[in-house]
Amino acid sequence: MAVRISLTTDNEMMELVDRYAKEHGVDRNRALLELIEGGLSRSDGGQPVNLNHKRAFEEYRDIKQAVDGMQLSLKELSEEVKLIHHIIDVEWGLEMRPVPYQSRRWWEFWKSQ
Incomplete structure (x- = not known):
């Protein structure tokens, strides 16, 4: 049949x-x-034939899904790093005060503030 x-x-x-x-x-x-x-x-x-092993294309599919997940995670991480970098730039921009060694001459380091 x-x-x-x-x-x-x-x-x-x-x-x-x-x-x-x-x-x-x-x-x-x-x-x-x-x-x-x-x-x-x-x-x-x-x-009897062992049918428990995975085929190569099934393993490829699993690996591809894992890589796609990792790519998404990396993209989200890069977006977060860009946001943090922007926040740090903005905060540092608000605090633009001269550094002590830049505001005095080299021979005036002995003076206290």
């Missing part, structure tokens, strides 16, 4: 499947079937 299924995979995997199909002169569906059957028959000594 034939069963129709749908699957999602990354572009690199489909390019490999298409290359296999072209080399063997079969269509994409038949190439997928042959690759699945070949993979199952080559499993170690007829032991």
Whole structure:
């Protein structure tokens, strides 16, 4: 009995499947079937196939989401640093008093204020 299924995979995997199909002169569906059957028959000594490992495209998706989150955090951090820098500039601008060593001559350091 034939069963129709749908699957999602990354572009690199489909390019490999298409290359296999072209080399063997079969269509994409038949190439997928042959690759699945070949993979199952080559499993170690007829032991069950381990399905718990993640595929590369799933790991890529997870890493991409993490990087996107980090980029957002870095953008927020840079905005906050810019705001703090602006606040410091404004506060320093209000306190523009001369520094003591700039308001006296070098020989007048011995004088008290």
